[in-house]
Amino acid sequence: MKILTRIWTPIDFDRDGKFSDCLRVPYSSDKSAYGWIPIPIVAIRNGPGRTAVLFGGSHGDEYEGQLALMNLARSLRQEDVVGRLIIIPSLNFPAVKAGRRLSPLDNGNLNRTFPGNALGSPTQMIAHYVSDVLLPMADLAVDLHSGGFSLDYVQCAVLRPGRNEEETKQVLELAEVFGAPVTVISSGSTGGGATTLNAVSRELGVPTITTELGGGATLSPSGVRLAEDGIRRLCKHFGTTPRIEVPPTTGTVLMEIPGSEYHIYAEAEGLFEPAVQVGEDVVEGQFAGRLHSFDDPLKEPRELRFPKTGRVASRRFPSLTARGDSLFELMRPRRKVG
Template sequence: MSQPSMIWSAVDFERDGKQVDYLRLPHSSDLSAYGWIPIPLIVIRNGTGPTLLLTAGTHGDEYEGQIALIRLVQELAAERVNGRVIVAPALNFPAVMAGRRVSPLDDGNLNRLFPGRAAGSPTQMLAHYVDSVLFPMADAVIDLHSGGRSLDYLPLALAHPGRTPEHAAHVRELIEAFGAPVSVLTDGSGGGGATTLYARAAERGIPALTTELGGGATLSPDGLAVAETGLRRVLAHYGIVPGMAETGPSGTRLMRSLGRAAAVYAPESGLFQPSVAVGARVTAGQEAGRIFFPDSPMREPVTLTFPASGMVSCRRFPTLTARGDCLFNLMDDC
């Protein structure tokens, strides 16, 4: 039997109404021996119906999802809801307040630590709470991400294909309901594999998707619009907030990730000059970019090529790059 979570909250998940409180993440420091970190949590419940778990701020430097969820919980009144919506708009709160991908408390990357540990580091404890307490209540999960500081992404949704035919059908239903311009099926290779929030939800058999809505640690208006429209469509589709949005065909373009074998990685450290933009179609052997060397200005740049054909889903955002950095990822139509 798994160890119970050390995180607690005053929220009653079974009570009707709109509750706004915190997850209390225990953290003992030099200045606060018995302190806790506040993780904002909003639960909106009314009668019976499905439960939708919505999270953002899993990485603190990704903003479209955080703003979309803040705006949503400000708008939603309990009497409009059939079922339950659980919202954590700043899930990795220490990272959110620091504007960082990882937590300043323990350098923990929340989206690489699932299923977490009950008595682990602060970030491991948070992953464990989501996995052991929130997931068992959820009928569907959406974890909103963007490219953060290091990546520029085409606005899209991602999901694992499904563990069984029935699960796969439920995943496709969620993808279609969210209706991102592009939806990508992936096994997580090249990213967090089975250690991400949405991958762990999928392992539990829960329909789950994540997003990438922009990048560069700034706000993309297009990405924010995709998040807000998608959330409204899902809430309406599942009958949680009837009439919130039109629920007709989404028109999403279903694609698949080409994984690590088709990605472009920096072979050396230097200054990265990309040759194509996100969303571009490329062919195997086409120039992807060049790396210049500020410490050896007379040295010829290294020219990089794409190992496969497909569409660019993301590219590295910072110019300064190091050996091993991912420069491009590719996807293609299913």
């Protein structure tokens, strides 16, 4: 028999009002045999209408989305909403409390765990609850990310093409409304994209906008503003908050990351010395930086060169590097829309 979920909450998602409580994830430990882990959640419902579900904190070291959603949750009143709005600023709460990408409870990477497992570890249970409970309620989903500790990332929206032309057209329209300076269209073929929240929502037919809002495990004020303004525009456009004031969008530039050939990966461990910054345009063969051996001070550093022409979407943030780390990721102008 299929188990829907082991997570529970006092919040009734079908009840009108503005409510703040938490999801309760069962977790038995040495110090708490029958305990549960809280995941803060705010639900606002005001009569019939569509449902928007907003997520932040899938990775605990990504802060812009968490702060933007907390600001939004405090500012919105029940009368601002038509239908239902569900806000979860710290989806992987154990990772958020620890300031880590991965959960300290099970070393789980939440955005590489979907669709999850109702009988699994805490991270797997959270992914399953999103996949089997929250997303099936949703008409729109937003999943806010940043580069975290290991990456500096251009501020952008990220989306997947839909299952058909009409779904693709819908998410492209939403990207224009969100209004990030750049929108990256990704097939999800690299980086574990088949096990992300975006991948599950696509299979469910839920239009979803993901973001990258900064990096280096710092807080970018402009990234927070982009997230807040973009979500407000989306919710107004979608009819969930039709009466709120929103700043106008300046549009977006469509880019794509075709695949792993648009990355530079470290072929050895060492100290990474980048020669270009995020957002710079580069050409194939251009000098990208050096990788210095810390084992042999007299060894000449490896010279890195860009494999393709494009624009730098992300670069590794820490200098300390291991073999296999992504040092640069490039994007190029979108060649085909739809």
